[in-house]
Amino acid sequence: MGIRFGFAAVVAASFTLTGIAAADPITVVSWGGSYGQAQDNALFNDASANSGIEIIRESGASMSKTCLQVESGAVTWDLVVTGSGGAAAAAAKGCLEKIDFGVVDVSDFYPTTYTDYCVGSDVFATVFSWNTAKYGAPGSDGAPANWADFWDVEKFPGTRAYRANNVDGALEPALLADGVAPEDVYDVLATREGKERAINKIRELKPHIAVFWESGAMQAQLMKDEEVDMTTGWNGRFDNAAKDGATVGYTFNQALLDYDCFAMPKGAPNKDVAMKFLAEVSKPEYQANLPFHITYGPTNKKAYDVTTAPKELIEALPSHPKNVPLMLPISLDWYAEHRAEALEMYIEMLSE
Incomplete structure (x- = not known):
């Protein structure tokens, strides 16, 4: 590791x-x-x-x-x-x-x-972004600050978007939202039970996921069009969306490097x-x-x-x-050894 x-x-x-x-x-x-x-x-x-x-x-x-x-x-x-x-x-x-x-x-x-x-x-960094007009600017009082906030639909009501048909960067946020310490994430994900824990956490959020995005361009467009209130994605895409006038912000806190x-x-x-x-x-x-x-x-x-x-x-x-x-x-060792199994489990959950 x-x-x-x-x-x-x-x-x-x-x-x-x-x-x-x-x-x-x-x-x-x-x-x-x-x-x-x-x-x-x-x-x-x-x-x-x-x-x-x-x-x-x-x-x-x-x-x-x-x-x-x-x-x-x-x-x-x-x-x-x-x-x-x-x-x-x-x-x-x-x-x-x-x-x-x-x-x-x-x-x-x-x-x-x-x-x-x-x-x-x-x-780059895999982050979660949000509509700053709705939730506030990054670092401001009351703005979302971590993956637990991304999952908290009572404190931050609104629609979400998440990754479709690709497990890269999809399971780690779920475990962080579920309280797993960053240094333990890949140890947990190395077991089938840990993968199931992450997928169950995503399943918990699924009723609030309005869109499963398929590309970086789609991430940016979702925020430009205000089609969702929060989404996962890549930091550079959101910076460019902001340059184009989108009311979007993000945090590097708990992001995936x-x-x-x-x-x-x-x-x-x-x-x-x-x-x-x-x-x-x-x-x-x-x-x-x-x-x-x-x-x-x-x-x-x-x-x-x-x-x-x-x-x-x-x-x-x-x-x-x-x-x-x-x-x-991110751990390349984990992806080399576990990605195939994790992807199969993830796609199965998406198809439910």
Whole structure:
């Protein structure tokens, strides 16, 4: 279980502010909405231009689809953006290529933001957000402050939204709301009884869940349209929704500290070129631009040396030292070992 605490400690302690021969285009798959736009503007467009590697950009990234391509022997994707937990589970199933660290330089990365099969692209937090016009601004008297408040429909009446068809970041909040200490969450979830406890807690809230969201873009839109009063989701999506006029706020208290990463499907058709593009896009000068487009922190520490982001923006990132101690770092060990069983149980509950 060392991973869950190592990330927090390393991030907090370490925080400080060519040409390639033409080849077939590589297919890079990410998500849509503000996240996909942020990656295009901060990472992909410039990395492609500077490296000379042409990319085909697609949305709809999914480790399930990645594994289906691998299992069918019809792999068309070269690099896929995924959550770290999804990558851990896919690697355990043999769906991913090993990263060639002789090509991809991670010497300046936070040690827990990459694995043999996944190179971190950004640090984010799974939080719960709420309508600030209804419940108050973050930190104000009476505003929700933890997962127990998210579940408390008497103190905070209103509709909720929760994750659909994906267990990543879904069970931990339920146990935190049920009074489990952060340091014990993954020990509890390592047992079937613990998974059932978490799912029963979500089942308890289910009558008040008006929408089960399927994407980050959907999270933001739910809050923009005031379709729900509270939802789980990713901090950067809500910051961008607020920029667009949504009355939305969130807290890092009890949030899940996590990272997105680039993974390569086993048998990627353009493996060698894709590995070179991964090396390019992992450089600090690209990651330093990301916070201007979405409030996710870099995984390459040197990005803080070259960024021109103002202090206020830097301090809003999940990886800032003042925010890290408030959060629970996700455990990749747990996701690699338990994700399949947990997902089966979770989907069964959703279908009830």
